Each structure stands twice: as C-alpha cells, then as structure tokens.
Amino acid sequence: MSKKTRKKSPKSASRASSAATAKAGAAKNAPTKKAPKTTGRKRPPAAKRGEAKPSAAGSPPLLEVGDAAPHFVLPHDGGGFVSLASYAGRRLVIFFYPRADTPGCTLEAAAFSRLAGAFADNGAAVLGVSADPVKAQSAFRDKHALTVPLASDEKLGMLKAYGVWGEKSMYGRTFMGITRTTFLIDGNGRIARIWRNVKVDGHAEEVLAAARS
Numbered sequence: 001m002s003k004k005t006r007k008k009s010p011k012s013a014s015r016a017s018s019a020a021t022a023k024a025g026a027a028k029n030a031p032t033k034k035a036p037k038t039t040g041r042k043r044p045p046a047a048k049r050g051e052a053k054p055s056a057a058g059s060p061p062l063l064e065v066g067d068a069a070p071h072f073v074l075p076h077d078g079g080g081f082v083s084l085a086s087y088a089g090r091r092l093v094i095f096f097y098p099r100a101d102t103p104g105c106t107l108e109a110a111a112f113s114r115l116a117g118a119f120a121d122n123g124a125a126v127l128g129v130s131a132d133p134v135k136a137q138s139a140f141r142d143k144h145a146l147t148v149p150l151a152s153d154e155k156l157g158m159l160k161a162y163g164v165w166g167e168k169s170m171y172g173r174t175f176m177g178i179t180r181t182t183f184l185i186d187g188n189g190r191i192a193r194i195w196r197n198v199k200v201d202g203h204a205e206e207v208l209a210a211a212r213s
Contacts, residue, residue: 062163065194069185070161074129074151077137082127082151084189091124091192093207095182096164100132100140100150104180104200109140111204113147123187124211129153130178131165184210 063070069092073083084092095112097105112119112126119126126148132140137150151158159165164181167174180200184193184207193210195203 072158075134077141077150092185093126098178100136108200116147122211
C-alpha cells in the first residue's frame with residue numbers, strides 16, 4: 001500500500017477532532033469588542049414655543065414712560081444746532097418720521113405746524129427728527145411752509161438712542177428705517193408719554209390733548 005492511499009488511524013482522527021473543538025470553544029468565549037461611541041456635537045435644546053428671542057447685541061432696551069430722555073445735539077433746517085438742553089424747563093414733543101416730503105410725513109409735519117401755536121400756549125415746543133440731511137429738511141420746510149424745526153440725524157445716534165431705528169418690512173421687502181414714533185418729554189427731561197407705530201390722522205391733535213393735561 002502506498003503512502004498516498006494510506007488511511008489515517010482512528011487515534012489520529014480523534015486527536016484532530018479534539019483540537020478543532022477546543023479552538024471553537026476558545027473563539028466562542030473570547031470577549032467581544034464594542035464599537036466606539038461617536039463623539040459628534042450635541043444639538044442644543046429647541047427653544048420653547050412662545051419664548052422671546054434675545055435682542056440684537058448692543059441694541060439698547062426700549063425707552064419707557066418715566067425714563068430720562070436721552071441727550072442729543074443735532075443740526076436742523078434753520079441752521080445751527082438743537083439739543084435737549086435747548087428745551088430745559090419746557091415740555092418738548094419730538095416726532096420721528098421716516099422720510100421728508102413723503103405723503104404721510106408731510107401730513108404729520110403739516111399738522112404739528114398748524115398746531116404749533118396751541119402747543120406753545122400750553123408750554124410745549126415741537127421738534128421733528130429724521131435721518132434726512134439738513135438740505136433735504138430745509139427743502140421740505142420751504143415746500144410745505146412748515147413752522148416746526150426739523151432736525152437731521154444722518155449718523156443715527158439719536159434715532160437708535162430713542163429706539164426708533166430698526167428693521168422694517170413692506171411689500172415683502174425687509175430694510176432698516178425709522179418707525180414713526182412720538183415722545184412727550186416733561187420739563188425735567190423725563191418721558192411723559194410715548195406713541196409708537198403712529199397713524200398720522202388725528203395724531204397731532206391727540207398729542208396736543210396730552211400736552212394740555
């Protein structure tokens with residue numbers, strides 16, 4: 001019988017079977033390695049419904065009745081400068097309007113001009129303010145025979161201090177501008193009344209009634 005055709009003895013076959021069984025058992029009992037956990041950033045918790053959004057960084061809080069009126073010094077249509085100190089000891093009406101010589105602003109400025117004498121009789125002065133340059137304010141005054149001074153705040157300092165400059169939207173377009181707002185300041189330089197998002201019709205008369213009281 002040749003070596004190629006020689007059969008394995010039962011004893012050697014038994015040894016091979018035992019070795020295979022031991023190898024399988026060792027593999028079964030070996031500890032399994034866990035997949036490493038991902039270390040991605042956790043998502044911040046979602047904002048609660050109805051929670052107010054924080055205001056933009058650096059934006060001052062809105063003024064309230066009783067607050068001291070922010071000081072200002074601005075050029076105006078008649079030449080020279082006007083300031084809060086110019087009205088010390090008197091009540092002052094400041095009406096902020098979006099743009100000179102536009103329909104709504106013209107009606108508002110004309111109404112305050114028409115009632116300027118009545119305001120003066122009740123110890124109150126009137127001042128209009130917008131971001132238009134002095135030249136545009138002077139042209140606005142002359143075109144409509146306005147009698148109240150119109151101050152120019154091209155650098156937006158006063159507009160921001162009084163909280164009337166910010167983001168607006170119209171016809172689906174977003175832009176920065178002035179929200180039509182009026183303040184009544186008492187003789188001590190404190191805010192007595194505030195009218196925000198003003199509707200022009202009858203507004204000057206409403207402010208005059210407040211000044212009389």
